[in-house]
Amino acid sequence: MGRLRAFLVVLALLVSGATAVSAADIRITEMAVTTKIVRNNPIDSVKRISSTSVKALYCFTRLVNPSGEESVIKHVWYQNGEVVGEQELSVKGEKWRTWSKKPIDRESVGKWRVEALDSGGKLLKAVEFKIN
Incomplete structure (x- = not known):
């Protein structure tokens, strides 16, 4: 009975398109907006x-990234509640560092x-800051 149950679980995963370890298992340990x-x-x-x-x-x-499988995350930049930039970033290992860049000018004032x-599309983490 144990083998049959394991087979049915694997079959259900295959039919649903899910994998045992998914991108949802990615966990952010540090996120910061920085000048350099x-x-x-x-x-x-x-x-x-x-x-x-x-x-x-x-x-x-x-x-x-516990699976170590190549994946992606996305940084979405908001200014005063509106999307002003998106960047897809590759994740290519179990422990990974990556970053996106946003040009700043006088029009960048706001929250x-x-x-x-x-x-x-699941939110992993967010950071907030202000530009004067």
Whole structure:
């Protein structure tokens, strides 16, 4: 009976298109908006910044991908509640670091949020900051 049950579970997974370990298992261990990345690490964590002090900001994300299988996450950048940028980022290992970049200018003033989504669109984590 045990083998039959295991077979039925595998069959159900195959029919549904699911895998034993999915992209939903990705877990973010660190996420920060930063002014610069040095040696694959953020140098600071921005909570408030002047639009004239930098030309770009980066959203750094460190994550764990238990399956180790190649996957993707997406960074969605919001300014005052509206989407102003999206970037798909590859994940190619069990422990991974990645980041996206957003140019900053005088039109960038406002409340900002960056969301990290898994390949299915599930929110993994978000960070908020302000640009003066």
